[in-house]
Amino acid sequence: MMFLFGMELNDYLTVSTTTSIVVDNSSDGDFLRIDFNISFPALSCEFASVDVSDVLGTNRLNITKTIRKFSIDPDLRPTGAEFHSGPLPHYIKHGDEVDEETNEGSVALNSASFDKLSHQYQILVVNFYAPWCYWSTRLKPSWEKAAKIIKQRYDPEVDGRILLAKVDCTEEVDLCRRNHIQGYPSIRIFRKGSDVRETHGHHEHESYYGDRDTDTLVKTMEDLVDSIPQEDQKIALEDKSNVTKRPAPLSGGCRIEGYVRVKKVPGNLIISARSGSHSFDASKMNMSHVISHLSFGKTVSPQVLNDVKRLIPYLGRSHDKLNGRSFINHRDLDANVTIEHYLQVVKTEVVTTKSSHDHRIIEEYEYTAHSSLAQSVYIPVAKFHFELSPMQVLVTEDSKSFSHFLTNVCAIIGGVFTVAGILDSIFHNTIRLMKKVEIGKNY
Numbered sequence: 001m002m003f004l005f006g007m008e009l010n011d012y013l014t015v016s017t018t019t020s021i022v023v024d025n026s027s028d029g030d031f032l033r034i035d036f037n038i039s040f041p042a043l044s045c046e047f048a049s050v051d052v053s054d055v056l057g058t059n060r061l062n063i064t065k066t067i068r069k070f071s072i073d074p075d076l077r078p079t080g081a082e083f084h085s086g087p088l089p090h091y092i093k094h095g096d097e098v099d100e101e102t103n104e105g106s107v108a109l110n111s112a113s114f115d116k117l118s119h120q121y122q123i124l125v126v127n128f129y130a131p132w133c134y135w136s137t138r139l140k141p142s143w144e145k146a147a148k149i150i151k152q153r154y155d156p157e158v159d160g161r162i163l164l165a166k167v168d169c170t171e172e173v174d175l176c177r178r179n180h181i182q183g184y185p186s187i188r189i190f191r192k193g194s195d196v197r198e199t200h201g202h203h204e205h206e207s208y209y210g211d212r213d214t215d216t217l218v219k220t221m222e223d224l225v226d227s228i229p230q231e232d233q234k235i236a237l238e239d240k241s242n243v244t245k246r247p248a249p250l251s252g253g254c255r256i257e258g259y260v261r262v263k264k265v266p267g268n269l270i271i272s273a274r275s276g277s278h279s280f281d282a283s284k285m286n287m288s289h290v291i292s293h294l295s296f297g298k299t300v301s302p303q304v305l306n307d308v309k310r311l312i313p314y315l316g317r318s319h320d321k322l323n324g325r326s327f328i329n330h331r332d333l334d335a336n337v338t339i340e341h342y343l344q345v346v347k348t349e350v351v352t353t354k355s356s357h358d359h360r361i362i363e364e365y366e367y368t369a370h371s372s373l374a375q376s377v378y379i380p381v382a383k384f385h386f387e388l389s390p391m392q393v394l395v396t397e398d399s400k401s402f403s404h405f406l407t408n409v410c411a412i413i414g415g416v417f418t419v420a421g422i423l424d425s426i427f428h429n430t431i432r433l434m435k436k437v438e439i440g441k442n443y
Helices: 002-013 112-120 134-155 173-178 215-224 302-309 403-443
Strands: 015-025 031-040 050-054 067-072 080-084 123-129 162-168 186-192 205-208 246-247 253-261 268-274 289-296 325-327 337-355 358-374 382-398
Touching: 002 403, 031 268, 031 382, 050 253, 112 123, 112 162, 112 173, 123 134, 123 215, 134 162, 134 215, 162 215, 253 268, 289 358, 289 382, 302 325
Parallel strands: 123 162, 337 382
Antiparallel strands: 015 382, 031 253, 031 289, 050 268, 067 080, 067 253, 123 186, 186 205, 205 246, 268 382, 289 325, 337 358
């Protein structure tokens, strides 16, 4: 009786579940949240863009509201405070000059002359360009004309406050790489002595993002010069000029973290280099990345997840399947390498029961992942193609009533007494019969 009672008590205390496949009836509506934290050692925050598209025609480019960027070094260590992209003009004005025998007004630099002149002039403004780039070609006439005007107004030999220069990134590859140039043309503003400031958030140089016509360029340079008195030989660290610029990244890598909301239809999360007024050399773009975190849906706290694992031990093994994975393009000789991830997402809903009237629903999205490196004719990207299943896994905790447990206990007690009585009767009658047979033999 004690053995059977112990077995029944263990069954009553054991939690059992029922698993079924049903059509997805999510309580979170028609949208799904994707949280991510991805590091790109060779993608500059200056041009890093997060895009979302789907089969219904949604196409959201350069999402910034829920995204944060941090410049990182090749070892994924942050090199400063958060990188703020800032609002950029949708249209950048260019000059109408035609590039016909343009007089060279800017100074062509190499690695040696760059280091020398950056320490000689209070302000050195450099146009990093590529001859094959369309935008560089459009900028060239305005840049050379503006450089000639500035040279006439502020003689470099006499004034010494500003100099306009240029660097051909197809020839000075190391110099452009050292300054983390990834898009062409990139106009950088270098200030003499600014490298002594080591506090986070202060950069060695800045990027110019204003209009590119001659008049605007000349006015911009004059505003920069006005902040430095001619006789003042102090280091040009402070800038009160009204110029369309922002700090350039200290390093060539970027960590992108945040979240996006997407429709529950097949779609893509794409991270790439994007700009409406720059060109990119696809052969030098490297989209290698390390995924620190990637998950779908609302974040489930570790404590809740541990509580649910008592029902389903295997739950939670695939909700962050790509966490900690590295996808590095070691094939340096191959250009235009896009890294793609194909994710199939399935929702799991767990209904737990604390009492007959107290229910708790826990929703979690798990996914499978298949990744590959593929060459493309377009600019390399990191693409996450996600596809959600229309079905969901429903796990329900089967509750057991205490009255049922009492009934079974009573049944055990009554059953044991009944069976014991039957066995006792059979045994007693058998003994009596055996005694009768023995007495009969004696007579």
